Amino acid sequence: MRRKKFLKIAGIGTGVLAFSPWLTSCITDNRVRSGTFSNKLPLPNEIRETAFELTASHADVKLTEELHLSGLQFNESIPGPTIRQNRGDDLNIRFKNEIGQDSIIHWHGLIVPPEMDGHPRDVISSGTYEYQFGLNQRAGTYWYHPHPHHITGEQVYKGLSGFFIIEDDEEKALNLPDGQYEIPLVIQDRRVNDSGEIVFNPSMPEQMMTGLLGDLILVNGMPSPYQEVEAGVYRLRILNGSNARIYNISFQDEVPFTVIGTDGGLLPEPIETSELLMAPGERADILVDFSKADSSSIQLISKPFEVPSGGGMMGMQNMMGSDGPEQGAGFSLMEFRIEGESQRNSIALPDQLSEANFPEATSADQTRPIQLDMQMMAGHTINGRQFEMERVDERVKQGDTEIWEFINNSNVPHPMHVHAVQFKVLERSGNRGLIPTETGWKDTVLVMPGETVRVIMKFDAPKGLYVFHCHNLEHEDNGMMANLE
Numbered sequence: 001m002r003r004k005k006f007l008k009i010a011g012i013g014t015g016v017l018a019f020s021p022w023l024t025s026c027i028t029d030n031r032v033r034s035g036t037f038s039n040k041l042p043l044p045n046e047i048r049e050t051a052f053e054l055t056a057s058h059a060d061v062k063l064t065e066e067l068h069l070s071g072l073q074f075n076e077s078i079p080g081p082t083i084r085q086n087r088g089d090d091l092n093i094r095f096k097n098e099i100g101q102d103s104i105i106h107w108h109g110l111i112v113p114p115e116m117d118g119h120p121r122d123v124i125s126s127g128t129y130e131y132q133f134g135l136n137q138r139a140g141t142y143w144y145h146p147h148p149h150h151i152t153g154e155q156v157y158k159g160l161s162g163f164f165i166i167e168d169d170e171e172k173a174l175n176l177p178d179g180q181y182e183i184p185l186v187i188q189d190r191r192v193n194d195s196g197e198i199v200f201n202p203s204m205p206e207q208m209m210t211g212l213l214g215d216l217i218l219v220n221g222m223p224s225p226y227q228e229v230e231a232g233v234y235r236l237r238i239l240n241g242s243n244a245r246i247y248n249i250s251f252q253d254e255v256p257f258t259v260i261g262t263d264g265g266l267l268p269e270p271i272e273t274s275e276l277l278m279a280p281g282e283r284a285d286i287l288v289d290f291s292k293a294d295s296s297s298i299q300l301i302s303k304p305f306e307v308p309s310g311g312g313m314m315g316m317q318n319m320m321g322s323d324g325p326e327q328g329a330g331f332s333l334m335e336f337r338i339e340g341e342s343q344r345n346s347i348a349l350p351d352q353l354s355e356a357n358f359p360e361a362t363s364a365d366q367t368r369p370i371q372l373d374m375q376m377m378a379g380h381t382i383n384g385r386q387f388e389m390e391r392v393d394e395r396v397k398q399g400d401t402e403i404w405e406f407i408n409n410s411n412v413p414h415p416m417h418v419h420a421v422q423f424k425v426l427e428r429s430g431n432r433g434l435i436p437t438e439t440g441w442k443d444t445v446l447v448m449p450g451e452t453v454r455v456i457m458k459f460d461a462p463k464g465l466y467v468f469h470c471h472n473l474e475h476e477d478n479g480m481m482a483n484l485e
């Protein structure tokens with residue numbers, strides 16, 4: 001049934017398809033045919049107070065005439081409100097759980113004490129959880145989402161996530177576009193059934209192999225959105241908040257853009273590019289000059305990209321594929337409508353954006369191999385094991401610097417995420433090299449099939465129990481997670 005919704009265009013190579021009926025646009029030979037982007041992009045409210053509540057509750061939302069979501073919301077908003085704070089702030093956050101299911105909030109990318117980090121063993125089934133922590137880290141685009149074991153994917157998918165932005169003086173000195181010239185964009189794929197309901201129903205192969213790959217793209221919770229902009233420079237903070245889908249972020253007509261930041265804040269230097277791979281959990285901070293567009297509208301797209309098949313069972317991903325368009329397919333995300341001149345028609349960036357202070361590879365106290373496998377019965381494993389709530393899998397010494405080697409022996413991509421730390425990617429095996437965002441501080445790194453990716457990090461967080469895991473949420477929920485003490 002579901003397959004009927006796809007209008008596959010034959011003979012133009014891989015990843016060429018149209019999302020239909022909800023996303024009526026497509027890419028042919030990397031060129032985008034104009035589609036209908038008729039819904040205004042929602043911009044979530046901001047929370048600037050340092051003491052506030054986040055209430056998770058049920059939501060019944062009519063997104064468009066045809067599209068309905070029986071989902072979950074933070075403070076009656078999908079996505080949740082954007083939390084915007086200053087470095088050095090001390091926060092008091094009361095999480096209220098009214099969804100009738102275990103939950104706990106994790107602050108993705110923040111370095112907070114273990115009992116503030118949203119470890120799955122801290123779930124509450126109702127009532128409140130009090131968070132208190134200080135923000136002693138770099139300005140950047142972080143985010144928050146639930147972290148209960150086995151049901152993180154479902155809760156995030158149904159609407160529970162939001163941006164967590166930290167600002168500081170180093171960044172303010174750059175005078176980057178702000179206010180209406182700074183736009184947060186969370187990109188998420190969803191699946192729609194025949195009656196127009198967004199449903200969470202990963203198939204068996206999706207649970208075991210690919211993760212849920214939906215056939216409808218939402219930006220800030222809205223399908224087929226447009227945003228009106230002036231012909232000038234904008235700062236876009238992009239979050240891949242999808243469960244499993246990877247995007248190759250680009251603009252129509254290969255309009256270039258400048259990557260200035262990623263998971264852990266500003267890059268050391270700006271990097272100009274025309275495409276940027278982003279796996280679930282990753283963030284990119286980019287500047288784009290809309291006066292460089294040829295016409296009065298330009299689409300943000302995901303360009304087709306190749307997923308290496310890794311060792312072993314070739315083509316397994318497609319054979320046992322998911323119900324949505326395959327990983328690596330191309331499609332449109334949203335439209336920017338360009339009207340009028342802008343005051344902000346240029347920006348002078350310094351050669352150096354920020355002081356990085358990455359640890360030297362030679363300073364590492366040890367190297368830790370982290371084997372990522374797919375086992376016939378057990379599913380996805382980390383060092384051969386699946387998550388157990390109380391078993392400590394890796395012990396590191398506070399203050400130590402370590403190199404972790406993520407070794408992907410499976411046939412599917414794994415975006416690996418470590419709590420309580422930011423790391424620097426040292427190298428990636430094979431010929432893909434580093435992604436522009438990987439020149440900065442990261443907390444999530446894409447490890448493609450067959451690849452080994454080495455990262456270096458210094459463990460400075462308060463002592464206690466944290467987790468690390470694959471940020472493909474179906475993989476995580478199926479046990480591709482481990483305890484880090």
Ligand code: C2O
Binds near residue numbers: 106108145419
């Ligand atoms: Cu964004 Cu442990 O996750």
Ligand code: CU
Binds near residue numbers: 106108418419
């Ligand atoms: Cu996290």
Ligand code: CU
Binds near residue numbers: 413472475
């Ligand atoms: Cu994975």
